[in-house]
Amino acid sequence: ALAKRAGMNWIALAETGFIDLDSVNLSVQIGCVTPSYCYDVITIDDLGWLIDEAHNHGLRVVLYPNLWARTMQPVNINTLYFLNTSADGTSFGDLPALLSVFPALIPAVMEAYGPYMAQMADVAQQHHAEALSVGNQSNYDNGPGSLLWSRKTEWNALFAQLRAAFQGKLWIGQALYCGTPADLDLWTLADAINAPTGSGLLG
Numbered sequence: 001a002l003a004k005r006a007g008m009n010w011i012a013l014a015e016t017g018f019i020d021l022d023s024v025n026l027s028v029q030i031g032c033v034t035p036s037y038c039y040d041v042i043t044i045d046d047l048g049w050l051i052d053e054a055h056n057h058g059l060r061v062v063l064y065p066n067l068w069a070r071t072m073q074p075v076n077i078n079t080l081y082f083l084n085t086s087a088d089g090t091s092f093g094d095l096p097a098l099l100s101v102f103p104a105l106i107p108a109v110m111e112a113y114g115p116y117m118a119q120m121a122d123v124a125q126q127h128h129a130e131a132l133s134v135g136n137q138s139n140y141d142n143g144p145g146s147l148l149w150s151r152k153t154e155w156n157a158l159f160a161q162l163r164a165a166f167q168g169k170l171w172i173g174q175a176l177y178c179g180t181p182a183d184l185d186l187w188t189l190a191d192a193i194n195a196p197t198g199s200g201l202l203g
Contacts, residue, residue, distance in 0.1 A: 011059045012133070013050050015042060016066040017116050019109060021098060022073065026108045028116035033068050034086040044123060051127035062131035062171060062194075065120045067113060069098040077101060095137040110151045114158050121166040132166055133194045134159070136173040152186060159189040 017028040032038040042050070047063075054061045070092035075083070077100065083093035091098070099106055117134060124132045135155075162170055172190035187193060 009060060010062060010130075011054050012062045012064040013047065013054065013129075014064045014066060015047055015120065016068060018068040018070055018092070019095075019112055021069050021071040021102055021105060026105070026112045028067060028112050033070050033092045034088075034090055036086060037084070037092065044119070048123055048127045051123070051129050055128065060130040061127075062133055063120055063124045063129045064133045064136060064173070064194075065117065067095050067116065067137040068092060069095050069109075071098060071102070073102075075101050106150055110154050114154070114161070117158060118161060118165060121162045124168060125166045129168055131169040131171050131192075132162065133171045133173045134162065134190065136194070138173075155186055156189065 015030065016033075017030045018033045019026050019028055030044070051061050051063070070090050072088075072090055075085075075091040075098065077083070077097065079097045079100070081094035081097035083091065083097045085091050095109070099109065117132075121132055123129075159170065169191040170189070171192045171194040172187055173194040
């Protein structure tokens, strides 16, 4: 395979879910964040197929689940995170950017993130992925919009749940442009720290 000839040993397979911040039910949906914008969106069946195909080509796999958000409410901020507006006025993009505007939603978003990651852990386990990256769209400091560090109890519980469901390695990730690392005790929950690439290598 070309990847092996190029010296590749690992591949990151990305999946992107989103949360509609205007909905009553803040569950994570896997699908296009707007009708005209799809990024790293594939079905669960196709994701499993990709993991299997990567293994067939001699590659180890890290599953890289992203999480975006969208809202029809006014959003007027300057941010280094990805943030865009569709033709119908929907603002969408990186989770920390939008949570900085709606910080009261952080507990509900964290609650929704758990089942999404449990679903990803199940796929990773069923298809024998070697690693699962956790927290890819989270701040790694305590700044506005921080998800990764503001809910310590939930993160400890989530890592315990993921370790019970998935026998591979758990890597901890973070979004780009996140500020200064803090509360590093939570980083010890993971087996490794994933560099902030902002996306998987393949989606």
